[in-house]
Amino acid sequence: MDLNVLIVGGGIHGAGLLHDLATRNLRGIHLVEQNQLASGTSSRTTKLVHGGLRYLEHPSQWGLVREALRERGILLRNLPGIVRPMPFVLPNFRGGRPPWLVQTGLTLYDLLDRVSGLPSARRLTHAELAQMAPYLRPERIAQETGSAFLFYDAQMQDDVIVRLAVRAATRLDATYQEETRVEDVIREGTGFCVKLASSRGRQEVTARVIVNAAGAWCNANLLRWGVTPRVPCLLDVGSHLLFRSQAVPARPEDCAATLLQHEDGRVVFFIPWEGRWLLGTTESALTGTPDHWECPAGDRDYLLKVAAVNLDLAEAERHIEEFFCGIRTFPLRASAPAQAGQPAPGIWRENPFASPFYKRRLEKDVSSLSREAVVDEVVPNLITIYGGKFTTYRALCEGVGDRIADRLKCARRSGTREQESWFLDELRETEPGLFHSYSDLRHG
Template sequence: MDSYDLLIIGGGINGTAIARDAAHRGARVLLVEKDDLAQHTSSASSKLIHGGLRYLEYYEFRLVREALKERELLLRTAPHIIRPLRFVLPHGEGMRPWWMLRAGLKLYDLLALGGSLPHARAVRRSEAALRAPLKAAKHLAVYWDAWVDDARLVVLNAVDAAERGAEIATGTELLSARREGDVWRASLSGGRNVVARAIVNAAGPWVADVLKGRLSESSDSGVRLIKGSHIIVPALYDGDQAYILQQPDGRVVFAIPYEERFTLIGTTDFPVNAPDDAQISAEEIQYLCDAANRYFTRTVGPDDLVWSYSGIRSLFDDGAQDAQAVTRDYHLELDDDPGAKLLSVFGGKITTARALAEEAMELLAVEGRKSTRSEPLPGGDISPGFNLYLDRLSAWLPPALLTRLSRAYGTRLRDLLGDAQSLDDLGRHFGAGLYEAELRYLKAHEFARTAEDVLWRRTKTGLHMNQDERRAVADYLGA
């Protein structure tokens, strides 16, 4: 029977970040995920690495400060999948006072404490391109955060963990586990049984279900399940800037450039009763369309949707009445049983997952160097030499394809392309710049199994393909 230091349940951002940190410290790690990595909440975010400007209204200063520190670390360690993003904040009648917004932006910059991104400021009259997409706005401000390919961030954490000895078992479900003295004996799907000195319950929306149903344990902490939905529509404006749109109900909605041709609009905050309630409703679609139409001259309606997605965030229940006011901070609960350890993860956000993992290691007394603060994620070791390599590739790779591949894989692009010197060397073309060589790489190195894994998480090529092209990928992968 295989034995591990840590058995981690859940292949979202928290689970994979913990696996990575533990593997860096030399722990024997097994991560199990019943579906695909980032299949649920962690691929259903607004794709942002940010401090959370709106959290200042709820006095979440510690969370914002930590998130801004992590933003800076992530910009350095994963520059291929994370890049700075300029936000435009329009202001008009009936909104929070302009002085309050300016003060909030000033505080946001102060909490960043000398970060590398530009400071917030008012939009200049000369910056007509930022005003052009908007209806009348009395004031405009700009500030900076960062964009992230959220699903790839999860996958690269898992890749790094695996390369340091962790076992990443997707399509594997924890059926049950029981304490026997200083170890857990766990039964997994497929008839496999393992022993672990500690279990980390990072099951996201299913954290309470795993505690009660699979581990037969109780908890003093509660979970609030909040659905967040996004829609993707044809681009509402030109330019690479995002917009943060204040709504009459006090919420904010982001409008973000997405995949060159689209605008991503979200998110909503709707309480739900079950982790599987991750389907966008007609009410949410209309809400997001209305949110955009209040600001942009180019209007959008439900018939314009190209794609949509929803995810369930399992937030730590801090007693707040409104869904938007529930804390986005994480809560780690180490139970007090004197035997084998059990750590449960409640809440959190994609930006602070690395810090959460580091704290989890301290609670579990896993010793070792805190190397995830400085070591790049796979592909993130960008150097002038790599830029020269990209220049050589530009002789035969189309510009749009070279941009997509370099932003997705960074320096690991060398491994994906191998000795290829022409598009013919990449094998069959399935459409939208997805070649057989990339499919082989994703299966061999990034735990991809199905067409959905590839088209909607590892890449976003599904957005650019027709039904026949997507079906061809599924036939090739056999799923």
């Protein structure tokens, strides 16, 4: 198989790039995923499409917020029902930020959004807060809440978006394989010979461009392919609890979501999702490797403590339906070692997660790290995507797609801004199972 582009990784960035390149009428575009589509972090998110309200505290991040709000609007328009508006209540407890400061932040959030058409933020009475968020402890509303606000963001079916992007791409002649590993990458001139392995056997393909979009495995892939990375990264675990609907004496679809600032300063979301209640997330160091790891034992207790302090849940532990975790990748400042792009030492190829390109600890809090993605090309035509937010995946993939299209002399622009590129009506009729979120992906 002779390819123009081989994409490695079937999460949101791999799927999004396959979709982007297919809308440009590029041929010879193929994706491989070692497990199932969306079986990694892309099915284990907090299910939000949002601008990141908390990032407004850092003016350097306003550009990221603006981009995320623009992309939120595009996804709301293109994927109705799969991405949908979500009201949020924001209780401001006494001793917290001055109400005028919260109102100013929410007004700025609205001003940065020019495309979604969502309602503007407003102040709430205590009675409105109790009605929209009946899961909040009544005594916290009555005795500790100085002010409260309503604003809007959006929520999603994350794994559904990944599968739809890939299936839409196949309507435009792109191809993909699941349960397929990349065993080796060999440079040949300006391109590559790639050895693939699956249950169906082994095969070799050639590719003019390779995109390494494997999330936590990105640097491991480079090292196993014999390439020394340039960008180190930190792997961080985010955990969630999913409660049955009975945990709250109100229908989830009748309630707003909320965000709570725990006593340690961390922001935690409580969200009605798919007829249940989702609480998360955490920030814990990864123990083990992405190939062999477990959810941090303390994360479940941490989230239950957040619930006990803030939420009026009926027998919270008894109503836990799922405890799931995902691995976030934070790109760190590129060290530009002299050996970057050169053959990787054998010891790193055999045990890449023990290499200096995976950091275990940071001196500063993980929450202070930027969520902006890094796109690096340490070897010509071998592009690696690090980090990033689900919300802004389309814009990131459009940028990478522009780079590849220019290199392959393709003049056609990305079509992923247009709803027609998703083939939603056709896919609903021919593949209705694509539109359901599957819990087994979160536990594979």
